[in-house]
Amino acid sequence: MIFQKEISLSPFSKGFHIITDIISEIIQSSGIETGTAQIFILHTSASLTINENTDPTVLLDLESHFNKFVPENQPYYQHNYEGPDDMPAHIKSSLLGTSVHFPITYGRPNLGTWQGIYLGEHRNDGGSRKLIITINGK
Amino acid sequence: MIFQKEISLSPFSKGFHIITDIISEIIQSSGIETGTAQIFILHTSASLTINENTDPTVLLDLESHFNKFVPENQPYYQHNYEGPDDMPAHIKSSLLGTSVHFPITYGRPNLGTWQGIYLGEHRNDGGSRKLIITINGK
Amino acid sequence: MIFQKEISLSPFSKGFHIITDIISEIIQSSGIETGTAQIFILHTSASLTINENTDPTVLLDLESHFNKFVPENQPYYQHNYEGPDDMPAHIKSSLLGTSVHFPITYGRPNLGTWQGIYLGEHRNDGGSRKLIITINGK
Numbered sequence: 001m002i003f004q005k006e007i008s009l010s011p012f013s014k015g016f017h018i019i020t021d022i023i024s025e026i027i028q029s030s031g032i033e034t035g036t037a038q039i040f041i042l043h044t045s046a047s048l049t050i051n052e053n054t055d056p057t058v059l060l061d062l063e064s065h066f067n068k069f070v071p072e073n074q075p076y077y078q079h080n081y082e083g084p085d086d087m088p089a090h091i092k093s094s095l096l097g098t099s100v101h102f103p104i105t106y107g108r109p110n111l112g113t114w115q116g117i118y119l120g121e122h123r124n125d126g127g128s129r130k131l132i133i134t135i136n137g138k
Numbered sequence: 139m140i141f142q143k144e145i146s147l148s149p150f151s152k153g154f155h156i157i158t159d160i161i162s163e164i165i166q167s168s169g170i171e172t173g174t175a176q177i178f179i180l181h182t183s184a185s186l187t188i189n190e191n192t193d194p195t196v197l198l199d200l201e202s203h204f205n206k207f208v209p210e211n212q213p214y215y216q217h218n219y220e221g222p223d224d225m226p227a228h229i230k231s232s233l234l235g236t237s238v239h240f241p242i243t244y245g246r247p248n249l250g251t252w253q254g255i256y257l258g259e260h261r262n263d264g265g266s267r268k269l270i271i272t273i274n275g276k
Numbered sequence: 277m278i279f280q281k282e283i284s285l286s287p288f289s290k291g292f293h294i295i296t297d298i299i300s301e302i303i304q305s306s307g308i309e310t311g312t313a314q315i316f317i318l319h320t321s322a323s324l325t326i327n328e329n330t331d332p333t334v335l336l337d338l339e340s341h342f343n344k345f346v347p348e349n350q351p352y353y354q355h356n357y358e359g360p361d362d363m364p365a366h367i368k369s370s371l372l373g374t375s376v377h378f379p380i381t382y383g384r385p386n387l388g389t390w391q392g393i394y395l396g397e398h399r400n401d402g403g404s405r406k407l408i409i410t411i412n413g414k
Binding site (some may be wrong): 002004038040042043044069070076077079081087090091093094095097098099101130132134136 | 173200206233238241248249253
Binding site (some may be wrong): 034035036049050051052055057058060061062064065068069095096097100101102103105110111112113114115118136137138 | 355369373408410412
C-alpha cells in the first residue's frame with residue numbers, strides 16, 4: 001500500500017519547531033500498520049530533522065549553534081538577494097536535510113521515547129511551508 | 139512495484155552540480171505513478187543533497203561554506219594518504235549524506251518549484267560516480 | 277513485502293563505530309531480494325551515517341572534526357543538565373541524522389566497495405542503543 005498526502009503548515013518564526021502531532025495524526029489516518037514514512041519539505045530554506053521532544057532549550061540551543069556555524073554576512077556569499085538570512089538558510093537546509101524518515105509500527109510513528117519531528121524555519125519571514133507525507137507499507 | 143537502476147555519471151569538477159534532469163528522466167521511465175524515490179551514491183567522498191535550482195551562486199556559496207567549515211590540513215587529520223582533499227571529502231559526505239529521497243506523484247519527482255537535486259563532488263579528481271535509483275510505489 | 281525488526285546494540289564508547297556486519301546479516305535474513313532499507317536509531321544523542329569502511333583513521337578524524345565544530349561548553353548552551361557532552365550530542369545527531377538508507381540488490385545491501393554503516397555514539401556513556409531495520413521490497 002502507498003499513502004500520500006500534501007499539507008500546508010501555518011507560518012513559523014525563525015528557529016526550530018516540533019510538529020510531531022501534526023504528522024502523527026496523518027500517519028494514523030492512513031490505515032497502514034507496518035512500513036516506512038517519508039516526510040518531505042518542498043522548500044530550500046527550511047528543513048526537517050528529528051531531535052529531543054521535551055526540553056524547549058534543545059530547540060533554542062540548536063538554533064544558536066546553526067546561527068554561529070552557518071553565519072550571515074560571510075565575505076564569500078554571492079547569493080544575498082533576499083537579505084542576510086538568504087544563503088545561510090540554504091546551507092542549513094542541506095546540512096539538516098529536506099526529509100525525515102522513520103518506521104511505522106502498529107499504525108503509528110515508531111519513534112524513540114525522547115524523539116520528536118522538528119521543522120527548521122531558517123528564514124526571518126518564511127511564510128507557510130508545504131510538506132508531502134508518503135508511506136510505504138501494509 | 140519496485141524499480142531499480144544503476145547509472146554512471148561523467149566526471150564532475152570539485153563543487154556542487156545539478157543532476158535533476160538525469161534523475162527525472164529515469165524516474166519517468168519507471169512507470170511508477172505514486173511512491174518514493176531513493177537516490178543513493180556508491181561513494182564516500184561525494185554526496186547528494188537537494189537545494190535551489192535556479193541561481194548558480196547558491197552552488198558556489200555552498201562550496202565556499204563547506205571549504206571553510208570542513209577545512210583541509212587540520213592538525214588532527216590522520217587520514218591524508220590521498221592528499222589534503224581526502225579527509226574533508228569524507229566529512230562532507232557524512233554531513234550532506236549519501237542519499238536523497240523525495241515523493242513521486244503523477245509519475246514524476248514531486249519537488250518544490252525551486253528544488254533541484256545536487257551532486258556534491260568533494261575530491262579534486264573524483265572521476266565517474268555511480269548512483270542507484272530505487273523507487274517503491276504503484 | 278515489508279520486513280521490520282528491532283535490535284539492541286551493546287554499548288559503544290564515544291566516537292564512530294562500524295556496524296555493517298550486524299545490519300547486513302539481518303537484511304540477508306529478510307528474504308527480500310530487491311528494495312530499500314531504512315535503518316533508524318531510536319535516540320537523540322547518537323546517529324547513523326555511511327562512510328569509509330577500511331581505514332580506522334577515518335573514524336577517528338570524523339570524531340575529531342565533530343568535536344571541534346560542535347564544541348562543548350558554548351556560552352549559549354542552556355541544555356546542559358546531563359553534562360558538557362549533552363547538547364553537542366543532540367546537535368551531532370541532527371547534523372548526521374537518525375537514519376541511513378541504501379538499496380537492496382540480490383538480497384544484500386548494495387553499498388559501494390568502500391562504504392560501511394557507522395553508528396555515531398555522541399555521549400560519554402550512552403549505553404545500549406536500539407535500532408529498527410525496515411525493508412520495503414520484493
